[in-house]
Every structure is written in structure tokens, then in C-alpha cells.
Amino acid sequence: MILFLGPLIQLSMDRPWRWLDGIRVAFDPRFWVLCLGDVRWLRNQVVAPLTEELVFRACMLPMLVPCTGPGPAVLACPLFFGVAHFHHVIEQLRFRQGSVGSIFMSAAFQFSYTAVFGAYTAFLFLRTGHLAGPVLCHSFCNSMGFPAVGAALEHPRRRALLPCYLLGVLLFLLLLHPLTEPTFFGGTPACAPNPGAPLCS
Template sequence: MLYMDRIRALELGVLEHGLIRQVEHAHTRCWVCVLSCLLLACVYVGSLYVWRSSLPRDHPSVIKRRCVSVLLVSALSPAAVKAWIHWADIRVDASVWELMGVRLEGFVPALILPLLLTMVFYLGPLVHSAMDNPNGFTMELQSALDVQSWRLSLGDVVWLRNQVVAPVTEELVFRGAMLPMLVPCAGPTAAIFMAPLFFGVAHFHHIKEQRRLQKDSMRVILLVAGMQFLYTTVFGAFTAFIFMRTGHIVGPVLCHSFCNSQGLPDIGSALQHPQRTALLFLYLMGALLFLVLLFPLTDPFFYGAIPVCSLAPAPAPVC
């Protein structure tokens, strides 16, 4: 009897020791995940300042240099994810590119449905633009199909930065690379709200730019930076949700590019418009339809198995 009690005590001790080691490993893994994301965000922002210049950020030479920097960081981000998999001792069947949302399965729905969802949200602003300038709206539609217009756009470095380079690099780094790092530690749902914090904080570097140019007081600069942090974080949560639900990076990139072209909805202008009742109704309808269609249009049924969800410690509704 005494012998059996000793065996049971030893078994319990081994089990307890194993559980403690698992908890310690999980705790270490979380630190590795968070620090990896922080390091990647710092490298992305830091790459913008490797070029010393007194020129403003919208100067063509500054834009070209910074585009080279962030494209290089983005190109290296798969290596960062690969290194994180090794350091965090992650076991996964999918490739690094699949985890980052670069895959073929479900590509066509991922190309169309998230962008359609975003355009639904902008129903009010789009109609507002058409009402204020019908010719301008028509010209925008024509330019979208005009080869010459695309050539002119591709020659505009500001357009390239805002519509191509920024969406591609920011989504690849802040969603494609960071979400796989955060999911094993926090789970898919928490990761959706954690990743945008790195994205929002990364935009604080504009304070240095504004302070150097001395265009506004520090109070105004901080207020603008706070507002920018707020809407970039909210937007980042949306594109992170799109990434987790579709398992593709192309949807977040296209949504990012579209939102950059549209800017924030100008509700203040709508309130002063002669047709404000109709416009406000469309603004409200766009927001309501967006909420109604949010889950149906991002249903994983359209996109196949989501590789990044295989990293989750437990099944989650968002996947």
C-alpha cells in the first residue's frame, strides 16, 4: 500500500512538473510573440529614417527613398516569421507564405468580397461625391478603365505611395506577419485587437515630422496624432478581421488602398448639404449594411481552410 502511494505521488509530481513546464513555455512563447511584433514595427518605422533629409515627407525624392526602405522590410518579413517559428518552437503544416495570407485557394472571393464590403460602408460618401460633382464621379469611373489614366497615376509617386506601396507593405508587415505571431499566444479574437495597436503606434512617428517642420503647435500636433492613432487602430482591427476570416492578404491590401483614396467619411459636410436628409440616410444605411454583411461576406466557406487559424491554441468563432 505504501509502495503504491509512493508511485502515485511520483506520478502526480511528474504531471505537476510537466504542467509547470507547459505554462512556462507558453509564457515564454507569448513574450517572444509580442517582442517579435514590436521589433518588426520598430524596423518598419526605423527604415523610414535611414535616409537623412530636411525635405518634407511628400517630396518625391523622400517618397522614393522611403518606398525602397519599406519594400525591403516587407520583403524580409517572411524571414522574420520563419525565425519566429523557430524561436517560439511552433509546429505548423502550412508554409510561411500561406500563414501570411499569400495563397491561391479562395483567391477570387478574397479579391472581390472584402472590397465590396468596404464600398458598402462608403455608400454615403460615394453618393455624396456623385451629388456634389457628377462629372467628377463619371470621370473617376472613366479613368478606372482608361489605360492612359493608369499610366499617369503610375508616374505619380504620391499616388504610388498612398495606393500601392503603403497598403501592400503595411498589410504584409502589420497583418500578414504579426497576426500569425500573435495568434498562438492570444488567440484569433484577441490578436485582431492587439495587432492594430502596433499599427496605430507606428503612426506616431509623424509627430517628429510635424515638429521638425513647425507647422502647428505641439498641442495641435498631439491632437492630430491622437486622432490618427484612433482611426488607424480601428481600421487596423477591420483589416485584421478580414485577414483572420479569409486567410488572404489581398483583401486587406485592396481595402486599405480604397480607404486611402476615399479618406474619412465627411459627416460634417453631409450635415450642411442641401440634401442632408437623404445623405444622412445613405450614410446610416451604409453603416448598417456593413454590419449586416460583415460576417456573411467574410464567411470562411468562400475561402477554404484558414492557415493562420491552425496556430490558434483552441477553436475560435472568428475562424
């Protein structure tokens, strides 16, 4: 959420309701009944984060780390994650949702974004040893979407908003290692290279 400080403040500026109204809605059981009855919400906020993090982090990383080490595994695993999102290209081509060039440009952008996000959640999984962090981050990112930087640059209150974007990025980078300190999470890595194991081919 720290990284999304700018987008969250932009959202609060553009919404007519106050923070207190948002908290009331979050604690209203009727809101959650509506969410749980919405198949798209369930897919984006629950099923996709849980299944994708289970496959691409909890299953794939423990196989890659002994072969490559943690650093290359964190960089390689998200490539599979990015490619897995190419099914959107088939849907868009099938239903003719734009020109072929624009669809592939959009797919390249999404691949880049999901690969960077995948590297971050892989880092979280290896550093904390738990799947909860990557799943919650995935769900949060699905609900927020990619930050609307273009809209922020043209926002009427951009002089107040743009420093919040910058502050969010700086705080994220400064606090990434301290807030993921393995001792906070039990100190047991999710997977580590086994020095006695034979090298993978």
C-alpha cells in the same frame, strides 16, 4: 465600400461628372500612366497598403494568435499599427505645421482611426485567410480618407445624404460575417492556435 456608401454618394453629388465619365476615366490607360508616374499615389495606393498589411497582418498575426488567441490578437495587432503612424507627428513638429497641442490631438485621432481600421483588416485576414482583402481595403481607405461627416451634416442635400451614411453602417454590420464566410475563400484560416504548442510567455 458598403461602409462608405454615404461618402461615395456625397462624392457623386459634389462632383460635376457623371458615373459614366468616372468609368471612362478608370479604363483610360493615360490615367493609369499618370498615376504610376506619381510617387505619392504609388506610396498611398500600392506600397503602403502592401507593405503595412504584409508586416502587421501577414507577419504579426501568425505570431500573436498562438499566444493570445484570435480575439485578443485582432485587438492587440492594430495598436502596433497605430503607433507606426506616429511618424507624422515628427514631420509636423519639424515643419511647424500647427501648434503642439493641435498636432498631438490630430495624432491621437489618427491613432484611434488607424487602430480601428487595423482591427478590421486583422479580422478580414484571419477570417478569409488571404492578404488581398486587407490590401485592397487599405488602398481604398487611403484614397477615400476619413469620411467628412461634418460636411455631410451641413450639406444642402443632407436629408437624402445622412440616411445613406446610416444605411452604409447598418449594411456593413449586417453583411460583415456573411461576406467574409471562410468557405467562400477556401475555408483555411490564415493562422490558428495550435492546441499542442507550449504557451507563450
